[in-house]
Amino acid sequence: MTLNFLARHRSVLIYGASLAALLFLMKWLEWRFLIADYAVELYGGALAIIFTALGIWLAVKLMKPKVNTVFVEKEVIVKTNDFILDEQELARLGLSKRELEVLQLMAEGLSNHQIAERLFVSLNTIKTHSAKVFEKLEVQRRTQAVDKAKKLRLIP
Amino acid sequence: MTLNFLARHRSVLIYGASLAALLFLMKWLEWRFLIADYAVELYGGALAIIFTALGIWLAVKLMKPKVNTVFVEKEVIVKTNDFILDEQELARLGLSKRELEVLQLMAEGLSNHQIAERLFVSLNTIKTHSAKVFEKLEVQRRTQAVDKAKKLRLIP
DNA sequence: TATAAAATCACCCTAAAGTATGAGTGCAAA
DNA sequence: TTTGCACTCATACTTTAGGGTGATTTTATA
Numbered sequence: 212m213t214l215n216f217l218a219r220h221r222s223v224l225i226y227g228a229s230l231a232a233l234l235f236l237m238k239w240l241e242w243r244f245l246i247a248d249y250a251v252e253l254y255g256g257a258l259a260i261i262f263t264a265l266g267i268w269l270a271v272k273l274m275k276p277k278v279n280t281v282f283v284e285k286e287v288i289v290k291t292n293d294f295i296l297d298e299q300e301l302a303r304l305g306l307s308k309r310e311l312e313v314l315q316l317m318a319e320g321l322s323n324h325q326i327a328e329r330l331f332v333s334l335n336t337i338k339t340h341s342a343k344v345f346e347k348l349e350v351q352r353r354t355q356a357v358d359k360a361k362k363l364r365l366i367p
Numbered sequence: 368m369t370l371n372f373l374a375r376h377r378s379v380l381i382y383g384a385s386l387a388a389l390l391f392l393m394k395w396l397e398w399r400f401l402i403a404d405y406a407v408e409l410y411g412g413a414l415a416i417i418f419t420a421l422g423i424w425l426a427v428k429l430m431k432p433k434v435n436t437v438f439v440e441k442e443v444i445v446k447t448n449d450f451i452l453d454e455q456e457l458a459r460l461g462l463s464k465r466e467l468e469v470l471q472l473m474a475e476g477l478s479n480h481q482i483a484e485r486l487f488v489s490l491n492t493i494k495t496h497s498a499k500v501f502e503k504l505e506v507q508r509r510t511q512a513v514d515k516a517k518k519l520r521l522i523p
Numbered sequence: 524t525a526t527a528a529a530a531t532c533a534c535c536c537t538a539a540a541g542t543a544t545g546a547g548t549g550c551a552a553a
Numbered sequence: 554t555t556t557g558c559a560c561t562c563a564t565a566c567t568t569t570a571g572g573g574t575g576a577t578t579t580t581a582t583a
Contacts, residue, residue, distance in 0.1 A: 280436075281436060283440050308559090318514060319510075320513070320515070322539070324539080333561075333562055335564085338540080339562080340560085342541070352476065354473060355476030359476070466529095479569075479570070491533060494571075495532080508539085509571095
């Protein structure tokens, strides 16, 4: 870490050290030939060097590494299954509320008998309704009715 | 060459010039406040602050900010109604190519007889395949098989 | 080459779906 | 009040689907 720092700021340090040395020499000569009246300059010079170093150290310490956030898009494929009843088609075909109900349950895979039980009616009633549904959808069997109803968006 | 040197070491030169100017100022102040003995502490304090700031400035200028690159995955929802076969589910259930074929035609509303004709096989073959499909899907009737297969994304 | 799985086919039987015909009740609109 | 439609239910019959058992051929893999 320190070695790394030294390596990277070699020029600055050398410059600083040279300047400090020069200052020191200048002061030393001045102090040698005069009394301590000029000790202030030496004191000031040392202070300058020390606090410069301190400032550098603080900056290094406080500096936060810049974070570069790169967003990578990841596609998530979602099948849209939002069903919206085609009221217009429903009206056009003239399917009654009950007929649609039977069709829906048919599509869910219920047998006629099961649908009858679900709706609290007799099996005959269900046969009647499904016959009517087939007639209006112009189909021959439940699988055809379901397929067509899905395509016409009558059921989800 | 010289310009290049100046450009690269601009901060250092500025620092040096600043230091020199400050030294001059120091000398000038020393000479001006030679009488005021109490000015030493104030003088020293100001010097410390100035050179700390200068050090920080120098560090910021010279130090290249460390850049941390962080990769963040951002999910992009792609809504589609295009049918995508769930190969995994298909494999899990162990549906054969032929079985899936029969299931698809079943969902289209074809009777067993019609499917047989379409695939150039006998009605018995279709019954066998559909029986196998029901077994693997754990259902009892074609409408149930179709409903489940759609939900499992085996058929569109 | 042997083996397992897929594909194909047959036959028997039952259950479920689908068709046809008819009837009764309730409700809303003309 | 009458009429038409939706809903409900019944009966009889036909067709289709579904379950079970068994067999043969084809295909791919170890």
